[in-house]
Amino acid sequence: xxxxxxxxxxxxxxxxxxxxxxxxxxxxxxxxxxxxxxxxxxxxxxxxxxxxxxxxxxxxxxxxxxxxxxxxxxxxxxxxxxxxxxxxxxxxxxxxxxxxxxxxxxxxxxxxxxxxxxxxxxxxxxxxxxxxxxxxxxxxxxxxxxxxxxxxxxxxxxxxxxxxxxxxxxxxxxxxxxxxxxxxxxxxxxxxxxxxxxxxxxx
Amino acid sequence: xxxxxxxxxxxxxxxxxxxxxxxxxxxxxxxxxxxxxxxxxxxxxxxxxxxxxxxxxxxxxxxxxxxxxxxxxxxxxxxxxxxxxxxxxxxxxxxxxxxxxxxxxxxxxxxxxxxxxxxxxxxxxxxxxxxxxxxxxxxxxxxxxxxxxxxxxxxxxxxxxxxxxxxxxxxxxxxxxxxxxxxxxxxxxxxxxxxxxxxxxxxxxxxxxxxxxxxxxxxxxxxxxxxxxxxxxxxxxxxxxxxxxxxxxxxxxxxxx
Numbered sequence: 001x002x003x004x005x006x007x008x009x010x011x012x013x014x015x016x017x018x019x020x021x022x023x024x025x026x027x028x029x030x031x032x033x034x035x036x037x038x039x040x041x042x043x044x045x046x047x048x049x050x051x052x053x054x055x056x057x058x059x060x061x062x063x064x065x066x067x068x069x070x071x072x073x074x075x076x077x078x079x080x081x082x083x084x085x086x087x088x089x090x091x092x093x094x095x096x097x098x099x100x101x102x103x104x105x106x107x108x109x110x111x112x113x114x115x116x117x118x119x120x121x122x123x124x125x126x127x128x129x130x131x132x133x134x135x136x137x138x139x140x141x142x143x144x145x146x147x148x149x150x151x152x153x154x155x156x157x158x159x160x161x162x163x164x165x166x167x168x169x170x171x172x173x174x175x176x177x178x179x180x181x182x183x184x185x186x187x188x189x190x191x192x193x194x195x196x197x198x199x200x201x202x203x
Numbered sequence: 204x205x206x207x208x209x210x211x212x213x214x215x216x217x218x219x220x221x222x223x224x225x226x227x228x229x230x231x232x233x234x235x236x237x238x239x240x241x242x243x244x245x246x247x248x249x250x251x252x253x254x255x256x257x258x259x260x261x262x263x264x265x266x267x268x269x270x271x272x273x274x275x276x277x278x279x280x281x282x283x284x285x286x287x288x289x290x291x292x293x294x295x296x297x298x299x300x301x302x303x304x305x306x307x308x309x310x311x312x313x314x315x316x317x318x319x320x321x322x323x324x325x326x327x328x329x330x331x332x333x334x335x336x337x338x339x340x341x342x343x344x345x346x347x348x349x350x351x352x353x354x355x356x357x358x359x360x361x362x363x364x365x366x367x368x369x370x371x372x373x374x375x376x377x378x379x380x381x382x383x384x385x386x387x388x389x390x391x392x393x394x395x396x397x398x399x400x401x402x403x404x405x406x407x408x409x410x411x412x413x414x415x416x417x418x419x420x421x422x423x424x425x426x427x428x429x430x431x432x433x434x435x436x437x438x439x440x441x442x443x444x445x446x447x448x449x450x451x452x453x454x455x456x457x458x459x460x
Contacts, residue, residue: 046323139279
């Protein structure tokens with residue numbers, strides 16, 4: 001069972017629709033017990049980091065704990081940004097601190113938000129990207145990006161004036177700045193890969 | 204490189220997709236769930252669903268229809284038509300929309316844009332502008348509301364700039380003069396708005412020939428093109444449009460064959 005964390009921030013329904021579409025057993029919940037018992041956890045979200053951390057409240061510690069203990073975790077968009085140490089969106093906000101890095105504004109010059117499909121270079125040997133080749137387009141919608149400093153993290157990049165972290169893996173912790181649930185067949189493939197990772201981990 | 208987006212639009216009335224000319228003379232164009240699924244599968248970059256009777260706030264069946272369409276749409280999905288409150292945006296996002304477009308209510312209450320952006324993030328706040336040329340003045344356009352039926356004296360460019368400041372994350376710009384005519388997008392209007400704002404601009408109204416799509420992306424500086432008739436009536440497939448654009452060095456996501 002994969003648990004999608006519903007903490008009232010954004011497009012939980014879109015993520016749920018996509019995960020159900022691939023035939024995955026899924027529960028939408030904000031109960032600590034469900035998160036603890038899940039085979040894997042998806043942390044979605046759109047909006048601002050500070051507000052999201054506030055709404056997560058004590059659940060943030062539960063997510064941190066299960067991730068550190070090895071449960072597969074996939075952060076999507078804002079959920080991806082929450083994986084890092086801190087965010088500079090409307091002030092400085094502590095995030096989950098699971099991967100070293102900070103979330104900062106995309107420098108001006110191009111249209112902001114970074115909205116639409118951009119080409120992502122996919123690193124080899126990352127299970128989340130298995131079967132997708134070396135590069136694919138994915139759907140983005142964000143104004144801040146993660147500056148990742150964690151030497152243990154594998155990072156997929158896209159270019160938007162500068163190189164922007166599009167996805168990350170550190171051990172059992174995964175994140176996508178883009179929306180796999182909204183990236184057509186390629187995105188659904190990523191969700192399928194995550195389901196496989198969860199199954200393998202729970203076996 | 205960020206690609207230019209090709210976006211089919213479902214104008215919905217009484218649970219059916221319809222399409223008119225200059226917002227009038229509507230004719231049936233199909234089932235929204237079927238069309239939505241088809242476009243998502245065929246490589247559209249986003250899908251827009253507009254309730255042209257503007258009854259989202261009072262009509263449960265529309266929200267249920269949004270839910271049904273969303274179940275099979277795995278590309279960004281924008282919903283609009285009669286939204287007046289931030290709570291309604293919350294409801295639509297929970298129903299499977301990824302973005303909401305606001306038109307008349309934003310003109311009457313611009314703070315709605317700010318409130319929506321604060322609550323849901325500006326990436327899901329789309330300001331829809333129905334623009335009409337202010338004749339006889341050249342290159343001047345005014346905002347119309349209530350599905351184009353009510354002109355205002357608001358200047359389109361000024362409104363676009365203000366909306367960006369308030370928190371709109373994108374502008375869906377429809378030329379009332381061109382809509383449904385297949386005579387080509389209003390290039391001057393689109394370029395004028397795109398030059399004035401930093402947020403993405405979706406050009407809408409007038410898609411006809413493949414050339415007109417390429418033109419508005421190049422000379423019109425649009426980030427995306429929205430079209431209805433040419434896709435609903437299968438004049439062109441999404442694939443054909445994208446191949447044409449790619450041949451003209453416009454970056455697009457071709458996706459699967």
